[in-house]
Amino acid sequence: MLLLLGWTAPSAVLAWEVTGTASPAQHGAARRLLERSLERLPRTWRESLPPDGVVEWRDDLPRGVHGHARGRRIRLDAALLEDWMARPAEIGADDPAVRAALAAAIHELAHLYDRSPAGGLSRDPRLLDLAGWQVRPFRAGLRTRNAFGERSPDRYELASPAEFVAVNLEYFLLDPEYGCRRPALYRYFAAHFEHAPPVAGCAPGMPLLLAEIEAGAGSPLLPLDPARVHAVDYLLAEGNARVMSRWGHGMLRLVVCAPGRAPGPDCRLDLQHHLVLSFRAFVDDVQISSWRGLTGSYPSRLYVLPLGQVIDEYTGVELRGLQSIPLALRRDEVAALLERAAQVHWSYDGRYTFLGNNCAVETFKLLHDGVPRLAAARLASITPTALLRRLERAGIADSAVLDDLGRAQREGHYFAPASARYQAMFEVARQSLALPQTRVEQWLDLSASARRPWLGEADLRTAAALLLLEQAALRRQELLARDALKRRLSGNDTGRGEVAGLLQLEGLFSRPAQLLPDGGYGLPQRAERDELARAGADRARDRQQQRERLHAAARDWLPPQRRTELEETEANAELISARLRELHRAQDGLQLR
Template identity: 45%
Template sequence: MRRVAAWLLAGAVLFCAGAAQASLQLRLITDGLSPAEQQASQALLDEAMRSLPPRFIEQLDRRIDVGWTDKMPENAYGQASLVSELDLNRNLLASLTDGSAATQKTNRPHGTVRREMLATVLHELTHIYDRARLWSKDDRALINRCSRQNSITGLIGLPDQCRGQHDRRFTLSDDPRLLDLAGWPQYVGRRGEREQHNHQVARSPDIYETTSPLEFVAVNMEYFLLDPSYACRRPALFRYYKEHFGWAPPAQDTCAKTYAFLNAGNDFAKTPLGQIDPERVYEIDYLLAEANQNLVSRWGHSMLRLVICAPGRPRGPDCRLDLDQHLVLSYRAFVGDVQLSSWDGLIGKYPSRLFVLPLAQVIDEYTKTELRGLASVPLKLNRQEINDTVEHAAEMHWSYDGNYFFISNNCAVESLKLLRSGSANPQLTGLDNITPNGLLEVLSARGLADTSVLNDKREALRLGYHFD
């Protein structure tokens, strides 16, 4: 049920083959409804059908009975059986019938009662669509075997190699790419197991989406269909839904071509907000601050450097000379104390945030203040992977609020997750390392990082690949 945890179904109900329908049909149960109530109810269902993608309607080839019930919590809107029934809260019927629901404001994301009711129908239909799949006996055996081997219950913790091998119809909520974008990335160092908690919460339109991938798919389907700004707020997810359905809602807002970020540089008071134009990003470097003897720095610090061209300069090697334009993406523990506590870092007390900093400030911070060298190694990403990583970084900058662990969720782990989810480069999928210097080694070994630029130290210093 939408947004009411106590009424969530305990498990997914598998679709059972029955009489084939040409396409999705919503049949209103009219028993006990007045003509006016029937008319208002049917208008709601008709609008829901007009909002759905044609492929959704075609693939969900069944009849779904829709009725009103008084056996539902007062604050609930609807509930689907995940097979062929959808119930709506009868407490809402009167306002739908007299039209007041269209102007009655709520504290829910969609604004009015009528809009929330429409979103609820779309949400619950998406649950039915998402779980409508056919598994063979061999497919179920594979899932069960993988679950036992990995000591995991359910699909969310299942390694990716155990997914996608069964004959499914159109499941979304266990698609590895969707999980990457949605906030359930792979654990680093756990052989593909997915993280259990979603930390992309800071700008969520509806925090209910973070309770599970099932709810994430359904909640975001609401906004994909009903929110004209969705393509701008969550561009990667918008593209995901659009590609899956081969369709998108006709009217969309015009999106800005740059990404805003909160300036974490020393000139914050002068320029609190900065802008990243992905078309000006020539390359992305793995930026490693070399180790020192401090406990939290003895394996180095992982960052990503955006090599950004000066305005008007074509993308190319000369952009590496535009140092004043370059930015650094750095996951750091957000420390509000006067002194950093190693113990608090070990137990994850500090929040983990993605900071965007000017390269010049990062160079000064490490080479002058901490007396640590910096190595800047180009990553071998294609144009689309660079654009997608920059886009994903902008979203994580505003939405991610994780916990920083010096051992298990440190700068190297966070940087690797950003690269994996952002670029979708298949060579990164099975790559695991939890130390900054170790991550550079495995990136180089996979052919993803060009460490040859460091071979000639004099040239590396001259060209900005190394900073003493």
Template identity: 45%
Template sequence: MRRLGVWLLAWGLSLAATPVLADLQLHLQSESLNPAQRQASQALLDEALQALPPRFVKDLDRRIDVSWSSDMPDNAYGQAAGPYQLYLNTRLLTPLTDGSAATEPTGRPHGTVRRELLATVLHELTHVYDRARLWSGADRRLILRCARQHSSLGKVGLADECRGQTERRFTLSDDPRLLDLAGWQQYVGRRGAREQHNGQSVRSPDAYELSSPLEFVAVNMEYFLLDPTYACRRPALYRWYKEQFGWAPPTQQACPSFYPYLNAGNDFGREPLGKLDPERVYAVDYLLAEANQNMMSRWGHSMLRLVICKPGRPRGPDCRLDLDQHLVLSYRAFVGDVQLSSWDGLTGAYPSRLFVLPLAQVIDEYTKTELRSLASVPLKLSRPQIDTLVEHAAEMHWSYDGDYYFISNNCAVETLKLLRSGTDDSQLTGLDSILPNGLLEVLKGRGLADTRVLDDPKEALRLGYRFDSYRDRYQAMFTVLKKNLPIRQDSVEDWLQQPAIERRQWFARADLRTSAAILLLEQASLRRQLLLAQDEVKQRYLTAREQQDGRVSKATGTLQDILANSGFLSRPAELLGSDGYGLPQTEEWQRLETQSSERQKTLKRLTGDLDSEVRALLEPARAAEITASEENLKQMSEHLRALHKAAGGLQLP
């Protein structure tokens, strides 16, 4: 292959020698064609010209010669060669001429042979147009001079050097906004560099688009021009193409007013398929789970909180009270088995996916189980930015399956990329942070995060800007115990580290208030034991599969089934198989509803089975401690009811 410098120079000289025309002309090389072949070929080219944007036709003011060629692979439809030459595969000439191409299915995205031929012409013309952007107008001489001076540079160096000579700095395929939307985003921490791997691989119309930005632009141009549902399936890209050409083809339908999503909550009794209406999103907060001592959590966890108004409530500050409506966008590593490996996290073995979770579950997960506080800081976004951010999040929910790296592509990095692409805010362009707590600081420094809401801790708690760790509440309950019982422990941690059976000796001596405090602490103890049990299961899972114990084998089989059936909650596109692309449309809703409901019922059954089976994977001491903690809860609940009844109060449920 010739070096780009030589090719660019030759191509530019050829372009300079080509006479300028009023508009793009597609000239059919028809010498070897019979009348019917000429007519069918010309009709195809005329249809392509009619489909192109007027600005495209005007700006590409050259003649392009179109020929049929037998020198192509059988599976090829056509290709551009040289600056202004387009070849189509002779194998397809006969079906185009006799009309069978219009009905013959191909198994390819556009359906029929003729439709694929038309898409091929548009695709290759887009490549020609994309290259021609380097040679626009009065800058052509500067480009030629640059090519001569820098012909020794490599491909990237020459392209960067010579592009700067033009008034329009970017071609279609290296436009920064296009690269953000297409999945070749800025590396966080490497200013200006673009990621080489594209994780937006799910629900793609054609995997070829992922091979390079050049092909992405051309493939999506096909769908922008030919698919009337493109505006609904890939709305951000549709707007980008429309902006480039100041024009868009007519659409046949209005887009749905909502975006489908799958709620990845752990309540398997509820319908997982939901409708996210951007009109009901009042605000977006940066949600930070504060750090703890675990290796994977020592810098916190980055999330976004969607403040959603309940149906019928006008958008406004009162929507912050509708906590049951709020959703959390959380990039997490999807672990394909229950062992979480630090090494795998460093090397990108886990998929990175965008989970949509109910706020209440996230609060419980961090404040009650992990004993970590949450800070919910409003982001200063305009109404259009909120709308496009919600839209882009929905697109990522259906299309993104990246690689999770604890260091370089973690929750903070993924959240920052979502904010950049979703808002197109120039203040985010040069912003870099790979740490969740650091990202909040730089957002604050740019004036994009309003941390003043955290200045008054009590007010922050009251208004839902902060959710405190239950550790302080547990300590307060322990203080009640310490005041009313002659216990030796000095901290809540010491109290909870006792065996459950030792704590039980104090139950009968507790008054009503002390009993209520003990009940809360016993609930905390059971959560702690279950968390330790989860870690124990992770450690024993792989070895347990090799044991002969039937109970163990059954439990590990149930775990495998749960993992196999829960992946759809973070990768919802698997419910639709290979059908369609982009955001699911109305005609796909019924299938989504049926498939997600069936999967959810399966998960509900499996988790019920696991409650009884998983103890076969635990060490006897752990299983005994969980059983003792459950007995403590039962005894203390009965004791508290008895005290309540004796005091003349209502009997507790």
């Protein structure tokens, strides 16, 4: 029997045959279902379909297969038609509980469209970017596997670009939240078809989960309003002598304005609100393995971090400078980049390799996929410094802000390593006490007991300088203790359970989709964000408690010599603090507590 559907233009008349139905009632339902499906399609899609297609209802399709399209013929699972017919009268045909038949029909019609001359969506480079088949640097025409499997509406979409298109066109036409959950793809399809299905009210802002928050700060969930982001900088941590850090670490800095401040240059003063997007390997063991790093055994994830923590991590702990170079992006490009970053944050779980998919490659892909204009620029790089050079050559980054380092530091474009400040403080102490060492590194290399006699000789100014140096020595000892602890735990079951528990909690903040139950997809919406706020606060509290327990127990696991040096350095810091307070009192100064 033929199904004739007339549209506004005579050329768009379709005569489709429906077969495989067992009764007039089934045939009528099949006709109505097909009619409902075709009514949903944009005009260009309908007009691309063959005029003499066949819809065949079958009961012998493989298990789990709802349909199949080949040539002008679509085969659909007869069980879907039965469920469609059995739905209660009060439930609409589009109700999510019973729309599987409608979705299956649209899915197979999408395959027909994609294969038509008007289609070709699954071969469009921009669609592949948005879908997650990302470009491979220096391997022209090749793309990565799709690692955007978190919070997927249907993991079958990852099977191939063609299936991705079909699955997402189902949701584009049937789910009013699609424009909220996958906004970039919604805009892509709407522009392609010149057709925009209705969109439900979206939750405001881009939901980001901070990987670190201060103890007791509440929920780590941050709904970031793109309108508050004044600029995006390329943030480069300078290299050091370590093999894995020799070429630096590339990140993106979001210059977020304080609430109530209009976007503008003054937002650079709001450092406490700035955020950093940093791709890092999630190391799920007590000690990092170079082999696992080379072979891609570590997950690659996008961390969202407060700028203050990143400054402290690199300048204070690793003694590496931070360069913050503005990127020439339009306001709409900043918003698109943030939207892409949020999608990566919630959906991506890639593989980190030191040479092939490191921070530079991941940052390049984020810029490439998030800002279409940059896809045409030759930015592909495998080192952070090379990526900066390419950004400069393309006119996207301007390192002239670093020409005057003094001004760059005042304006927040450069954060100097603490080593320079330590050397300046050491010069104060050396001149006052006639210390035999000439470099601060030599002073810090001394044992705590060797430094202690000099502490009691300090005057007020020198005591203040030595306090900073003892704090630096303590931080160094804590790092050495951490490394010693890693080596000891890697071959000892003692403490591994506690560390594993902490790493499991840490993993939740680098893979935030795990905090939500299955069922949703894409960017979390209102109800999910409420759940995230609660779950995030609970897990952050659990993590802090686990850290405190581990910190208390870890000292007993240290080798005796390392534990002794750590304790003596702590004693030095207390000693010089007490002397500084005493000298203040003696000079009737402000009493320090």
